Amino acid sequence: MSTRKLLVDVHTHVYLPRYASFLRARAVAPKIFSRPVPGEPGAREDRLVILDNEPSGGRPIGPQYWDRPEKLAFMDKHGIDVSVVSSANPWLDFLSAPEANTLAKELNDDLEGFCSSSPELDSAPSGSGPSIKRLYGLGLLPLVPEASPSDVLKTITQISSLPHLKGVIMGTQGLGRGLDDEELEPVWGEIERNGLVVFLHPHYGVPSSMWGERDNGHVLPLALGFPFETTIAITRMILAGVLDKFPSLKIMLAHSGGALPALSSRLASCIDHDPVVASRLKHNARYYLGQLYFDAVAYGSEELGFGKLRALGSSRMLFGTDHPFFPPLKGTDKWRSVTENLAAINGVAGWGDKEREAVCGGNALRIFNLA
Amino acid sequence: MSTRKLLVDVHTHVYLPRYASFLRARAVAPKIFSRPVPGEPGAREDRLVILDNEPSGGRPIGPQYWDRPEKLAFMDKHGIDVSVVSSANPWLDFLSAPEANTLAKELNDDLEGFCSSSPELDSAPSGSGPSIKRLYGLGLLPLVPEASPSDVLKTITQISSLPHLKGVIMGTQGLGRGLDDEELEPVWGEIERNGLVVFLHPHYGVPSSMWGERDNGHVLPLALGFPFETTIAITRMILAGVLDKFPSLKIMLAHSGGALPALSSRLASCIDHDPVVASRLKHNARYYLGQLYFDAVAYGSEELGFGKLRALGSSRMLFGTDHPFFPPLKGTDKWRSVTENLAAINGVAGWGDKEREAVCGGNALRIFNLA
Numbered sequence: 001m002s003t004r005k006l007l008v009d010v011h012t013h014v015y016l017p018r019y020a021s022f023l024r025a026r027a028v029a030p031k032i033f034s035r036p037v038p039g040e041p042g043a044r045e046d047r048l049v050i051l052d053n054e055p056s057g058g059r060p061i062g063p064q065y066w067d068r069p070e071k072l073a074f075m076d077k078h079g080i081d082v083s084v085v086s087s088a089n090p091w092l093d094f095l096s097a098p099e100a101n102t103l104a105k106e107l108n109d110d111l112e113g114f115c116s117s118s119p120e121l122d123s124a125p126s127g128s129g130p131s132i133k134r135l136y137g138l139g140l141l142p143l144v145p146e147a148s149p150s151d152v153l154k155t156i157t158q159i160s161s162l163p164h165l166k167g168v169i170m171g172t173q174g175l176g177r178g179l180d181d182e183e184l185e186p187v188w189g190e191i192e193r194n195g196l197v198v199f200l201h202p203h204y205g206v207p208s209s210m211w212g213e214r215d216n217g218h219v220l221p222l223a224l225g226f227p228f229e230t231t232i233a234i235t236r237m238i239l240a241g242v243l244d245k246f247p248s249l250k251i252m253l254a255h256s257g258g259a260l261p262a263l264s265s266r267l268a269s270c271i272d273h274d275p276v277v278a279s280r281l282k283h284n285a286r287y288y289l290g291q292l293y294f295d296a297v298a299y300g301s302e303e304l305g306f307g308k309l310r311a312l313g314s315s316r317m318l319f320g321t322d323h324p325f326f327p328p329l330k331g332t333d334k335w336r337s338v339t340e341n342l343a344a345i346n347g348v349a350g351w352g353d354k355e356r357e358a359v360c361g362g363n364a365l366r367i368f369n370l371a
Numbered sequence: 372m373s374t375r376k377l378l379v380d381v382h383t384h385v386y387l388p389r390y391a392s393f394l395r396a397r398a399v400a401p402k403i404f405s406r407p408v409p410g411e412p413g414a415r416e417d418r419l420v421i422l423d424n425e426p427s428g429g430r431p432i433g434p435q436y437w438d439r440p441e442k443l444a445f446m447d448k449h450g451i452d453v454s455v456v457s458s459a460n461p462w463l464d465f466l467s468a469p470e471a472n473t474l475a476k477e478l479n480d481d482l483e484g485f486c487s488s489s490p491e492l493d494s495a496p497s498g499s500g501p502s503i504k505r506l507y508g509l510g511l512l513p514l515v516p517e518a519s520p521s522d523v524l525k526t527i528t529q530i531s532s533l534p535h536l537k538g539v540i541m542g543t544q545g546l547g548r549g550l551d552d553e554e555l556e557p558v559w560g561e562i563e564r565n566g567l568v569v570f571l572h573p574h575y576g577v578p579s580s581m582w583g584e585r586d587n588g589h590v591l592p593l594a595l596g597f598p599f600e601t602t603i604a605i606t607r608m609i610l611a612g613v614l615d616k617f618p619s620l621k622i623m624l625a626h627s628g629g630a631l632p633a634l635s636s637r638l639a640s641c642i643d644h645d646p647v648v649a650s651r652l653k654h655n656a657r658y659y660l661g662q663l664y665f666d667a668v669a670y671g672s673e674e675l676g677f678g679k680l681r682a683l684g685s686s687r688m689l690f691g692t693d694h695p696f697f698p699p700l701k702g703t704d705k706w707r708s709v710t711e712n713l714a715a716i717n718g719v720a721g722w723g724d725k726e727r728e729a730v731c732g733g734n735a736l737r738i739f740n741l742a
Contacts, residue, residue, distance in 0.1 A: 177583065177584055178584075180585055206577045206581060207578050207580070210577060210578075210600075210603050211603075211607075212548065212551055212607055213548055213549075216610045216645075216647065217645035217647030217648050218645055218647075219610065219647075220606065220610075222645075223606070223634060223637050223641035223642075224599070224606060224634065224638070227630070227634055228595070228599050228630070229581075231595060232581055232582075232591070235595060236582075236583055236585070236587075236591070239587045239590065239591075240585060255637065259598070259629075259633055262632065262677065263594060263595065263598055264671070265669055265671025265673070265711075266598065267590070268671075269594075269697065269707070269708065270589070270590045270593045271594075272700075272707065273697045273700060273707075273708070274587075274588035274590050275588065275700060276586055276587060276588030276589075277588050298637060299636040299637050299640040300637075301678070302677065302678030302679045302682070303637075306673065306677055307672070307673030307674075307677065308673045326644045327644075328644075329644060329649060336640070336643065336644075337640065337644070340636075349678075
């Protein structure tokens with residue numbers, strides 16, 4: 001396939017207007033609220049609180065979270081051709097099953113509209129393929145406690161019927177018992193059959209009792225809690241045999257898989273030494289890394305070049321930015337969260353143009369069936 | 372310095388006889404108890420339960436945990452010349468301050484005896500240095516809630532006076548508020564002044580609510596919970612400025628630093644983007660990797676060769692086994708926990724004989740002042 005070299009962002013979030021309105025109407029987290037700006041009489045600011053115990057009164061939020069022109073302007077500023085947009089956490093996790101079921105379907109339709117009416121790329125890839133839009137999306141499933149698996153299956157059918165939605169984003173709660181719940185097996189099967197990508201993304205981190213008493217802002221939950229949660233979720237799926245049973249399921253792990261690559265040999269050793277699980281899996285734990293996809297949101301060449309990831313080839317890593325999170329603290333021309341992740345890709349020892357182009361966009365075109 | 376090539380195990384545990392007796396007398400975890408062997412009428416076995424909610428009735432325990440001949444036989448079987456032995460978790464964490472204070476001093480004296488009367492190496496390193504014993508030790512501090520820092524300082528003085536004790540092993544609770552507690556600053560200062568090594572080792576993992584409902588044996592707490600706990604503890608120390616204030620403090624992280632190396636660029640990015648901590652530290656978060664030591668207990672060459680660790684040189688990694696944990700499930704000639712960690716060292720791309728010898732023993736001789 002001959003394609004022009006595209007920069008595709010696979011980790012970029014939105015709170016769709018319907019969802020943002022929903023959060024504004026809430027009195028408890030997750031919520032969006034307005035408050036006076038400290039030190040600026042008369043001025044007000046919107047704040048987002050995702051978790052009840054969040055430090056520092058949540059974080060600033062603004063139109064970059066919901067306005068499509070803001071997303072496109074960010075893309076233009078950083079040379080991003082295509083974004084595969086997903087709702088940001090906490091998705092529908094906090095809703096009742098009927099609420100989640102209704103809102104999932106509405107938000108999936110909204111996201112299809114957000115993407116389908118986006119501009120086409122100025123110059124399509126060479127060759128005779130269909131034109132490419134600037135925006136594609138990952139839908140939401142009503143994965144909440146008490147949800148009926150058949151409602152989840154129906155939503156997968158809906159997403160599969162929406163041409164600009166290419167997968168789903170999900171957190172780690174599943175139906176309330178995590179992603180190693182046997183009741184989810186039909187869900188994995190249906191996602192696999194439809195060729196959708198699962199973008200597995202953290203929200204809860206680890207209990208805040210782990211962070212101690214000092215005020216470290218959001219650093220510990222974001223830098224450690226997030227990747228730990230992802231690592232635990234995918235490891236529980238591996239131990240439950242999900243990757244054995246659904247070998248074609250395309251799972252993309254947020255933040256380069258968290259700590260999974262670095263701990264996969266320890267995991268393999270612990271499995272080999274534990275009588276409860278030693279004979280349960282088809283493969284050595286390290287094998288499953290080669291069955292997964294990883295965004296390239298790790299902020300360092302060493303992380304991307306880490307032996308085992310490199311041994312997978314560069315074919316399973318995909319550029320991402322985590323926009324609109326991690327805005328610059330001071331006004332700068334470009335966002336460091338973009339430039340650092342691009343520099344990381346460019347700096348991996350042993351990667352040439354071919355590998356860098358694959359990670360920057362070629363892999364996304366293929367895995368998300370964009371061209 | 373010209374030394375013969377030694378294999379030194381820096382991560383090897385013991386429950387000293389006094390401590391094992393203490394655990395036998397307890398009715399709640401941590402405890403050692405005896406039970407009938409399932410399916411073998413009349414036979415009994417000793418079990419160790421470290422945590423109250425531990426799965427599968429704890430784990431088998433036997434003389435390899437307390438008998439010095441067993442330790443030496445294990446070393447002989449695997450070609451290990453010297454072991455730097457430390458008490459296994461949960462140390463004194465569960466005791467009252469007076470109990471911990473008394474038992475720490477007794478166990479430090481016991482460990483000095485355990486090591487000082489061990490055989491000398493058959494052939495000492497060439498050169499005129501003093502002879503080397505087979506066993507050295509890491510002492511215990513009474514780090515429990517309500518402990519008086521001055522009692523902790525006195526125990527550091529005791530350890531420094533015992534010639535075969537070369538450092539301390541500690542968990543992550545400190546005086547009950549973690550290792551980023553300001554009250555610990557005199558402790559770090561005194562440890563640094565005495566040139567002792569701090570072996571930072573996990574015990575608690577993360578809350579078991581993270582592991583879900585499936586029975587995965589000990590895999591999740593050991594493979595993930597342990598390294599996550601270590602990573603959180605050292606990150607909290609970094610954020611509290613402990614590594615800035617005590618730049619000569621020698622901290623060795625269990626299990627190759629857990630997830631810290633793989634997440635250090637993410638940590639740096641999260642710090643840079645957080646107004647609460649962005650200007651607090653002297654260095655970029657990645658810098659502190661170069662101020663730490665890492666055991667080479669990661670079970671894979673890729674983990675040991677991981678870019679950033681390699682960039683530190685091989686001078687900060689040290690061979691270890693985690694004996695007597697991770698015994699083979701079936702009788703084998705050698706323990707895989709040893710052979711895999713040695714194979715990992717031998718397999719790191721870019722390491723020659725010099726680097727391998729440093730990791731296998733040279734670094735330990737230097738860092739623990741053994742020769």
